[in-house]
Amino acid sequence: GAVVSQHPSWVICKSGTSVKIECRSLDFQATTMFWYRQFPKQSLMLMATSNEGSKATYEQGVEKDKFLINHASLTLSTLTVTSAHPEDSSFYICSARQGAATFFGQGTRLTVV
Amino acid sequence: QQQVKQSPQSLIVQKGGISIINCAYENTAFDYFPWYQQFPGKGPALLIAIRPDVSEKKEGRFTISFNKSAKQFSLHIMDSQPGDSATYFCAASMGGSYIPTFGRGTSLIVHP
Numbered sequence: 001g002a003v004v005s006q007h008p009s010w011v012i013c014k015s016g017t018s019v020k021i022e023c024r025s026l027d028f029q030a031t032t033m034f035w036y037r038q039f040p041k042q043s044l045m046l047m048a049t050s051n052e053g054s055k056a057t058y059e060q061g062v063e064k065d066k067f068l069i070n071h072a073s074l075t076l077s078t079l080t081v082t083s084a085h086p087e088d089s090s091f092y093i094c095s096a097r098q099g100a101a102t103f104f105g106q107g108t109r110l111t112v113v
Numbered sequence: 114q115q116q117v118k119q120s121p122q123s124l125i126v127q128k129g130g131i132s133i134i135n136c137a138y139e140n141t142a143f144d145y146f147p148w149y150q151q152f153p154g155k156g157p158a159l160l161i162a163i164r165p166d167v168s169e170k171k172e173g174r175f176t177i178s179f180n181k182s183a184k185q186f187s188l189h190i191m192d193s194q195p196g197d198s199a200t201y202f203c204a205a206s207m208g209g210s211y212i213p214t215f216g217r218g219t220s221l222i223v224h225p
Contacts, residue, residue: 004156006156032210034212041218041220042217042218043202043215043216043217043218044157044202044215046212049210049212091154093156093157095156097211099211100144100145100162100206100208100211101145101147101159101162101211102147102159102206102211102213103159104149104156104157104158104159105156106155106156107154107155107156109154
């Protein structure tokens with residue numbers, strides 16, 4: 001299957017700072033990428049849909065000013081968690097769509113201290 | 114409103130046994146049904162997927178059975194192995210955006 005690379009796999013940051021997470025499709029071009037948040041032992045919660053060259057579409061309840069998404073090229077989307085707080089600590093996962101299939105990155109464990 | 118209902122929430126199977134996970138959906142516009150496997154601390158990996166014009170699809174030890182009239186589909190893992198212990202998610206999506214709607218997941222434990 002297609003490969004999606006997410007970086008970093010884990011990050012610890014201080015409260016009030018910003019953190020950027022990168023998501024790359026390595027062997028295909030992805031016009032659409034997705035960002036998810038996953039709480040322990042729960043399903044994936046879609047945060048936003050990222051389309052190359054246009055603004056991201058955020059799900060209801062997701063603060064777009066806090067979770068900045070940029071899809072600058074057909075192989076790269078980034079999620080920036082701005083002014084992070086401990087409640088933002090979570091597992092963030094990106095995915096990229098190829099046809100009907102969606103392929104996921106490895107995930108990023110964010111811990112805000 | 115949960116559009117994709119998955120059961121059971123957890124499943125324990127002996128090595129060599131058959132693991133069966135079921136999902137039901139509401140929206141008849143869904144036309145793509147993937148299953149994902151997720152290990153702790155990792156992103157989900159696409160296992161197998163099916164379209165509604167097919168009643169069954171098999172890849173190795175993994176088989177999807179699809180019942181369009183009942184709006185149900187299931188994952189069968191034959192000869193289950195301890196290495197299959199993971200969380201499994203079913204999903205459904207429709208043409209256009211193909212944004213997956215996920216089930217709540219099934220935690221599978223395969224005892225040696």
